[in-house]
Amino acid sequence: MLEYVVSKFNFWTYVILVGIGLYAMIGKKNLVKKLIGMNIMQSAVILFYVSIGAKKGGATVPIFMGDAHAAHGHGIHEIIDVASYVNPLPHVLMLTAIVVSIATTGVALAALILIFRRYKTLNEDEILKIRREAGV
Amino acid sequence: MKAIALIAVLMTGGLLIYSIEGLPDWGDPDSPASTHVSPEYIQDALEKTATPNIVTAVLADYRGYDTMGETAVIFTAGIGCVLILRKKRKGKGD
């Protein structure tokens, strides 16, 4: 039982976080709360990718120890044990995803400030009511 | 609205939980993601790029154009923020 829980626990966390983020994006009325939900959902997807890249059994950070330049310059071709380094590819992709997510958050916050300047509120229902009364 | 949100969350969560059963175990060294292409990157990165950090080697050497496109995305986002938030000058057109 413990074995089963531990073997899938990160994926369960990912599912719960996606649920929380989706609920905040749909169910909450405040626009900042919706953005917080979007951030939580993005982090959940990144957690999923990094969990796929993890390796048990003594695997460490994907950085080579020792004298790297000497090994390169003199053509010494060491046999590198693949099982001793975690999978680096998901890390690279998620590095890009984090930076892009902060860019989308910045543009969304700028749009949110613009909405507040025009309607003087951040509540979705009140904004829709003002728009309906204005006949838009 | 809360009911719609709960229904959507439950349906999405059910699909994701259904998909969890097909995933490999957490930290399995023999999972498909860890045996298909990543061993070649780990073995060849030091010899081909002379960078000890594999993540940096893949980010800046193997996928350099991807990183350049990412920089373009951030630049566009910054320009967008400036254009959205700037104050309109008075007496100039609309």
Added chain:
Amino acid sequence: MIWQLDLIICLFVIICAIAAINVKDLLAAVIILGAYSFFMCLLWTNMGAVDVAFTEASVGAGVGTVLFIAAVNRTKRRSKD
């Protein structure tokens, strides 16, 4: 990687996420979101993804929290839900 640490930090992450979307004060919600980012960062360090972890710590938790606080500062701080 240490699976006991992983379990505990996963629980903290879920608690932080639930707190962040349920707090009425928006500034408190944003700060809890920053704490959530740092717990996420610990989780990734535990799994060996150090590059992702320090990018998240500087960009996600640092710059993201600053942007959110700037936006909340220019708008209203109270929220109805």
